[in-house]
Amino acid sequence: MGLSWPEVLARLSRREALTATEAEETLGVVLAGVATPAQVGAFLTLLHAKGETADEVTGLARAMLDAAVALNANLAVGFLMNGVVPKRNGNTNAVVAPSDLFETSDGSVIIAVSNDAQFRSFAALIGAPELADDPRFVTNTQRFANKTELKEIISGYIRTAPSAVWEARCARANVPCGPIMSTDDLANDEHVRGRQMYVELDHPQRGKWYNIGMPIKLSASPARIQRSPLLGEHTEEILKEVLGWNDEEIAAKRAAGAFSAPAKATGAQ
Numbered sequence: 077m078g079l080s081w082p083e084v085l086a087r088l089s090r091r092e093a094l095t096a097t098e099a100e101e102t103l104g105v106v107l108a109g110v111a112t113p114a115q116v117g118a119f120l121t122l123l124h125a126k127g128e129t130a131d132e133v134t135g136l137a138r139a140m141l142d143a144a145v146a147l148n149a150n151l152a153v154g155f156l157m158n159g160v161v162p163k164r165n166g167n168t169n170a171v172v173a174p175s176d177l178f179e180t181s182d183g184s185v186i187i188a189v190s191n192d193a194q195f196r197s198f199a200a201l202i203g204a205p206e207l208a209d210d211p212r213f214v215t216n217t218q219r220f221a222n223k224t225e226l227k228e229i230i231s232g233y234i235r236t237a238p239s240a241v242w243e244a245r246c247a248r249a250n251v252p253c254g255p256i257m258s259t260d261d262l263a264n265d266e267h268v269r270g271r272q273m274y275v276e277l278d279h280p281q282r283g284k285w286y287n288i289g290m291p292i293k294l295s296a297s298p299a300r301i302q303r304s305p306l307l308g309e310h311t312e313e314i315l316k317e318v319l320g321w322n323d324e325e326i327a328a329k330r331a332a333g334a335f336s337a338p339a340k341a342t343g344a345q
Contacts, residue, residue: 172216173223174198177256178234178242184256185239187230187246192216197249202233277303308338 145152151162151170162170167186169175174195175188189195192215196208207213207229212222219226234242239255246253255261262268263286273289290299315321321329330337 168223171220173219174226174230176227178231180234180237180239180242182238185242186254186256188252190252194251195219198251201245201249201251202230204233275301277301279303280306306338308336311335311338
């Protein structure tokens with residue numbers, strides 16, 4: 077059996093190499109889902125930062141099932157403690173209120189009020205400070221018990237202004253609020269752009285285009301997103317570096333049909 081995730085990180089933090097036996101389960105034969113490659117990416121980033129090599133760490137087992145169970149921890153722990161099977165909540169939070177999807181005048185936002193102080197601030201920013209003193213909504217326990225009625229009241233206020241207005245007001249009042257974004261909204265979001273999650277590439281055949289950036293940021297050695305190579309673009313380079321062939325040998329092999337000439341750029345703009 078391979079090492080657990082905490083054990084691997086602990087060993088690497090002490091710069092202790094993993095043996096082949098400990099790392100016998102191959103890293104990422106199939107990476108799928110979201111959490112699994114994210115955890116693997118964090119692991120590989122740590123290796124890169126610490127200068128580890130593939131000879132020292134040959135593999136790491138990460139299963140989609142394990143990642144899914146870990147993501148479900150907040151609900152699973154409750155079941156393990158009290159035996160109560162949690163119900164589906166949709167967009168709502170299972171323990172606090174208000175925490176839900178609200179329609180605005182031009183879209184939708186998620187508003188998540190976490191405690192009583194935030195609710196008082198939230199009630200004031202929507203123009204209904206009296207809600208914070210309403211016996212039905214004073215504490216989270218009371219708000220959660222009356223969450224359906226509370227949402228109906230809040231929805232009437234939220235519909236009166238666009239999403240951007242509520243985002244700004246909630247930000248000033250320290251109340252969590254975020255928009256429901258389409259793919260094009262995300263691509264043009266200033267924060268996404270600022271985090272370099274959409275990077276411009278220049279391809280010799282396709283021209284300029286965008287690709288997804290790296291979510292893991294290293295200050296000393298930041299990741300660099302590169303375009304895909306053309307067919308055969310690096311053939312000569314590899315033959316020279318790996319096999320030590322010279323130009324004459326490469327030309328002779330190409331003339332004999334061992335490999336084709338590299339693809340050419342089309343001059344696309």
